[in-house]
Amino acid sequence: MTPTGLEPARMNRKKGDKGFESPRPYKLTHQVVCINNINFQRKSVVGFVELTVFPTVANLNRIKLSSKQCRIYRVRINDLEAAFIYNDPTLEVCHNESKQRNLNYFSNAYAAAVSAVDPDAGNGELCIKVPSELWKHVDELKVLKIHINFSLDQPKGGLHFVVPSVEGSMAERGAHVFSCGYQNSTRFWFPCVDSYSELCTWKLEFTVDAAMVAVSNGDLVETVYTHDMRKKTFHYMLTIPTAASNISLAIGPFEILVDPYMHEVTHFCLPQLLPLLKHTTSYLHEVFEFYEEILTCRYPYSCFKTVFIDEAYVEVAAYASMSIFSTNLLHSAMIIDETPLTRRCLAQSLAQQFFGCFISRMSWSDEWVLKGISGYIYGLWMKKTFGVNEYRHWIKEELDKIVAYELKTGGVLLHPIFGGGKEKDNPASHLHFSIKHPHTLSWEYYTMFQCKAHLVMRLIENRISMEFMLQVFNKLLSLASTASSQKFQSHMWSQMLVSTSGFLKSISNVSGKDIQPLIKQWVDQSGVVKFYGSFAFNRKRNVLELEIKQDYTSPGTQKYVGPLKVTVQELDGSFNHTLQIEENSLKHDIPCHSKSRRNKKKKIPLMNGEEVDMDLSAMDADSPLLWIRIDPDMSVLRKVEFEQADFMWQYQLRYERDVVAQQESILALEKFPTPASRLALTDILEQEQCFYRVRMSACFCLAKIANSMVSTWTGPPAMKSLFTRMFCCKTCPNIVKTNNFMSFQSYFLQKTMPVAMALLRDVHNLCPKEVLTFILDLIKYNDNRKNKFSDNYYRAEMIDALANSVTPAVSVNNEVRTLDNLNPDVRLILEEITRFLNMEKLLPSYRHTITVSCLRAIRVLQKNGHVPSDPALFKSYAEYGHFVDIRIAALEAVVDYTKVDRSYEELQWLLNMIQNDPVPYVRHKILNMLTKNPPFTKNMESPLCNEALVDQLWKLMNSGTSHDWRLRCGAVDLYFTLFGLSRPSCLPLPELGLVLNLKEKKAVLNPTIIPEAIAGNQETAINPSSHAQLVGFQNPFSSSQDEEEIDMDTVHDSQAFISHHLNMLERPSTPGLSKYRPASSRSALIPQHSPGCDGTPATKPPWSMELARKGTGKEQSPLEMSILHPVATTPLSVFSKESTSSKHSDHHHHHHHEHKKKKKKHKHKHKHKHKHDSKEKDKEAFTFSSPASGRSIRSPSLSD
Amino acid sequence: MADTTATAGAGSSGTRSGGKQSTNPADNYHLARRRTLQVVVSSLLTEAGFESAEKASVETLTEMLQSYISEIGRSAKSYCEHTARTQPTLSDIVVTLVEMGFNVDTLPAYAKRSQRMVITAPPVTNQPVTPKALIAGQNRPHPPHIPSHFPEFPDPHTYIKTPTYREPVSDYQVLREKAASQRRDVERALTRFMAKTGETQSLFKDDVSTFPLIAARPFTIPYLTALLPSELEMQQMEETDSSEQDEQTDTENLPLHISTDDSGAEKENTSVLQQNPSLPGSRNGEENIIDNPYLRPVKKPKIRRKKLILKQVFNSVNVN
Secondary structure (H helix, E strand, O other): OOOOOOOOHHHOOOOOOOOOOOOOOEEEEEEEEEEEEEEOOOOEEEEEEEEEEEEOOOOOOEEEEEOOOOEEEEEEEOOEEOOEEEOOOOOOOOOOOOOOOOHHHHHHHHHHHHHHOOHHHOOOOEEEEOOHHHHHHHHOOOOEEEEEEEEEEOOOOOEEEEOOOOOOOOOOOOOEEEEOOOOOOHHHOOOEOOOOOOEEEEEEEEEEEOOOEEEEOOEEEEEEEOOOOOEEEEEEEEEEEEEHHHOOEEEEOOEEEEOOOOOOEEEEEOOOOHHHHHHHHOOHHHHHHHHHHHHOOOOOOOOEEEEEEOOOOOOEEEEOOEEEEEHHHOOOOOOOOHHHHHHHHHHHHHHHHHEOOOEEEOOHHHHHHHHHHHHHHHHHHHHHHHHHHHHHHHHHHHHHHHHHHHHHHOOOOOOOOOOOOOHHHOOOOOOOOOOOOHHHOOHHHHHHHHHHHHHHHHHHHHHHOHHHHHHHHHHHHHHHHHHHOOOOOHHHHHHHEEOHHHHHHHHHHHHOOOOHHHHHHHOOOOOEEEEEEEEEEEOOOOEEEEEEEEOOOOOOEOOOOEEEEEEEEEOOEEEEEEEEEOOOOEEEEEEOOOOOOHHHOOOEEOOOOOEEOOOHHHOOOOOOEEEEEEOOOOOOOEEEEEOOOHHHHHHHHHHOOOHHHHHHHHHHHOOOOOHHHHHHHHHHHHOOOOOHHHHHHHHHHHHHHHHHOOOOOOOOOOOHHHHHHHHEOOOOOOOEOOOOOOOHHHHHHHHHHHHHHOOOOOOOOOOOHHHHHHHHHHHHHOOOOOOOOOOHHHHHHHHHHHHHOOOOOOOOOOOOOOOOOOOHHHHHHHHHHHHHHHHHHHOOOHHHHHHHHHHHHHHHHHHOOOOOOOOHHHHHHOOEOEOHHHHHHHHHHHHHHHHHHOOHHHHHHHHHHHHHOOOHHHHHHHHHHHHHOOOOOOOOOOOOOOHHHHHHHHHHHHHHOOOOHHHHHHHHHHHHHHHOOOOOOOOOOOOOOOOOOOOHHHHOOOOOOHHHHHHHHHHOOOOOOOOHHHHOOOOOOOOOHHHHHHHHHHHOHHHHHHHHHHHHHOOOOOHHHHHHHHHHHHHHHHHHHHHHHOOOOOOHHHHHHHHHHHHHOOOOOHHHHHHHHHHHOOOHHHHHHHHHHHHHHHHHHHHHHHHHHOOOOOOOOOHHHHHHHHHHHHHHHHHHHOOOOOOOOOHHHHOO | OHHHHHHHHHHHHHHHHHHHHOOOHHHHHHHHHHHHHHHHHHHHHHHOOOOOOOHHHHHHHHHHHHHHHHHHHHHHHHHHHHOOOOOOOHHHHHHHHHHOOOOOOHHHHHHOOOOOOOOOOOOOOOOOOOOOOOOOOOOOOOOOOOOOOOOOOOOHHHOOOOOOOOOOOOOHHHHHHHHHHHHHHHHHHHHHHHHHHOOEEOOOOOOOOOOOEEOOOOOOOHHHHHHOOOHHHHHHHHHHHHHOOOHHHOHHHOOOOOOOOOOHHHHHHHHHHOOOOOOOOOHHHHHOOOOOOOOOOOEOOOOOHHHHHHHHHHHHHHHO
């Protein structure tokens, strides 16, 4: 056992520790990136990097760096050639020959592959050996300069080239390139330490065509022509220590706009868009002012750049001192709807400049702090800019989203802790992916994670007050800026990294409050609270008896214990009560204050001090209660289902001033289709002081109520007279006024009302003719000539309204849809859609909103059987070259067609597009839409579900998407939706019985299959505690010797390759280490045994339990099961076997290496040897599975 | 001899154009002048000792003489106008001749030469009269600040407008109806035309003409059409900007919510959304002193050749 350069013990950092301990045996202080050739035609990049590194241990002999996709030509350390090995296990997660097709197996293997190269754990794809001439130098801990020449050819991720195929030079064509990716993805375009925790200063040089501009991080020091004057070199310096993951680049023929308010801010956009850029960014300085004011801290970088590019990976990407936006956020002064959205994007990116770019994180499990703070201050900006109503509405929306997601999928954990490699406490056992790495996360989960993070920050604010909250932020920032100015004390730079513990410590220092319970509840634990409330009024005691129940057994829920605010509006005023929630179901008695008689005609005071007259005739004569609200401030992440009488909801809607309460009551009133509800909603609609979003949702609620009341409804269709009164001419009520969108509130209402009205249905469940005519008239008389604003969104919504009015066609025994039997109403609709869609070709609308709506409407017509179902039209609109919104709308229609018509051809077409489309966002979106609207699901019989499809998808996630984390995770999501966690049911039983599927549940009863099933069970890797890649050949009883052999060299091919080479490279051990190393690796091995590895051989118990579970139908995933089993259910035999093998392990260790070398030829005939082999695998398994535990990855195999 | 030829030529041309005489007095005038010139040329030729000349050469010489005299006139007029006069004086002519390289001093001697021939004055022909245009009304006299030699005002009917007051269309409904259906017809006709002339797609396989959809064609740079406002919109925006939502033209179009007294927070919210079109006025002046690295001029490469060459060699190695 020769020691390796990596110190396993060093990596064993504890989260609670104050300081930051680098997982690397060196400290990076400065990095030069020089890209001296960018070829747009060939989409290639040539350059070099130079890393200045100080060893922190004496015997540093190998340096691991992150690099993906790059072709490395040459590595030199202090001008001496250095040997290197480049290996990326994530390229192909499981090898092809393997017959494994279950997702559990894949997810484990994928997580292992990611952690094997995880820079946060000190790993990397590129391993460089320090030349022996430098060992002495290293032992004196002197500086090393690592110079790497690399090139990139047609990168599939990390850098995205946009090269329009028109005539002219690249600059004339508007060709550009920019860096992109999800989380730390910088390694895709240059070798670096791609971790958010390794900070250094930067020198960046880009030589580009003279007509192009290269925008990157830091200050542009100078721009110099090359000798032939045909190119320019942009020299950037970034003196603030920054993580490689926050480095970015955008090159293109950009138009440059210096911000008129702040000259250090520069905006860039593609040619011809300068007027839009001017308008769009004219607001940015206010965001700057706001953040600087609340944080009492200047913007940390000396300059800021915004770049708007096409084919963006995400709408907003923040990097050190620059942000990259989608060009589609640009808009002119005529556009209403996009304006607030774009401003929100700008504000979001700026918030991330402070927290995310300037302040970085120590590890992945601290990510929530950064996302939380940036999301929280962004929320404060929203509150200031759009007002409290909008802010509260947004919070409510976000809360609803996270609650819905957690209840659906079973919880989002903000601060995952992975202690000691014991995966039995795997915090995410309910998920089909690992949450140990950002790169294994489902995109949706990550979105929800960010959402939850900022909501939790708001909870902390509720607890410690905003003032303290801002003080904490200020403290973090000032610490960081002090550290950043320490140019030569790189050890100080870790102050710029935030950690959960550091953050919590500053909170307790600043506020003096203990927020530990809060953190424990929402951060260290996943799940939300589900309350059910009901009440009774006890007249005798004048007491409100409130019953609050909780559901904490469903997935995604947790039990809440603590204070809960309840607000009761009585006749005498509004009163807050704080209840202590202690048990599950508990009655709370709340004394009522009101004694007044309500015939006194007194005004009723509200929460905000206002006093209003109310018509109290609807009330229960005996009760003084007007309405009750549970947790009105949303200070718990919860879902509340509260029961109160319809009149109470109506009072709440009319008189409660909080928009969230109004929204809740609108939702509740859907269940009370009465004239009183109708009146309350109509009143709200008419009330101009009411928040426009509340009025908009009142429209939809009114439509639902009207449909429920259809038999008793009197008067014209709901909202028609209202709309006429508000928006139509006085003299001719059937004609709408010419458009004037100066008042945005009424604009939004005017847009929404027809859409809601189109949902009305008559007794025959058809849209009333009157409504359709009304909408058609709106379209006909629409006149925007005198309007200052564009009406494209308005017209688009009118088409949506037309689509909403469509009801299923009455079809006589499946006749073919032709023009002749077209419904006359549909003919009118189709006429409009045709005209709109054609006009779009001549006079396109902003972002083609109208085309998008038309495509959706056509799909609705197809789906309802009015028009023959045909994807050809959508496929032509989905092609590359259309505007992205159109493509997505068209693709959505194709996805829907695939599902409804079960078309294998279209599914193949979509899959093909996922693999080949030039735009990463579109690829991602198709997967996303397929997951949301799957052609079939795991429990469904479908002709589409066949072996070829399984193979295809497997290939896609296994190797086809290695260049894009987000895409790969999307493919995993889709696979999960289609086939579930276990082996897809459409696959035939493999010859050697490797299956765990639903059918087998029966098959298991057949004694002839049982042994095989057991063998197979291992392969299904229901035990995540062991390393999934290895499970297949750990079974000593396995009859499938051949299978084993294959697995052995396929799965571990890359590993074996590396270890083999590293061993050859290995430097003779330095005395200190050699003593230390075997001990440490052994010690790592033995204790882990019981918790980490013993699970695998114990196949029987989990299997039987699995069956039992299936039989009883208990809601527990196989993952959870297996997590439990090592402790609870491991039979004795396992222990004994394990102990033997561990005994063996020591003295068989050395010949193991021989086995490895000639493993292919050597047949293990002896059971003994065989066991040994499995033992070896166990070790590797362990080391792979627990990178966060801080022990050396692969150390055992390396140290052979 | 020369004389006869010349006169004969002149005569023939005269008779030829005689037919037109009645129709075009202006032509007639020019012909007479030309004939005189021909006579002059002929006599000069005789004076110089020629006995005969071909018609073509006489014509050429006539042409040259005519251009020469015209040039003297044109130049003289320029000189006179240059000195702010309207009538050329002798000195103008002299300067002109000098300018044209003519030795003026020889002129008196030449005029007094003995063998010169005297030519009879050309028959008096009437200056062509410009046909009188229809005069409607009295031309306006020049106001005092306009010198009298300036051209007169045109006829009043060319600039006078008579405002007519029509009854404002009271039937708003009819107007809107008309505008709407007109627009719809135009749009339909246009799109149908486009659809007929280009590729189409159809929702129904059996019938491609009832609802023809113009085929979707990908763009090379899709975001440009999607983001930039169309020309129509730009035009519209300019119009609305100038008229600032002219309320009077459309009485029905009064803003719905004029009351601005209450609804505090909400109102404020939206006002933030309202566009802020006025950039600081002094911007152009400031632009010069902005120090932004992207505005700085690009530097020339340094002369440290060796290093650069090395670098280039290195690059090429990389590329290879």
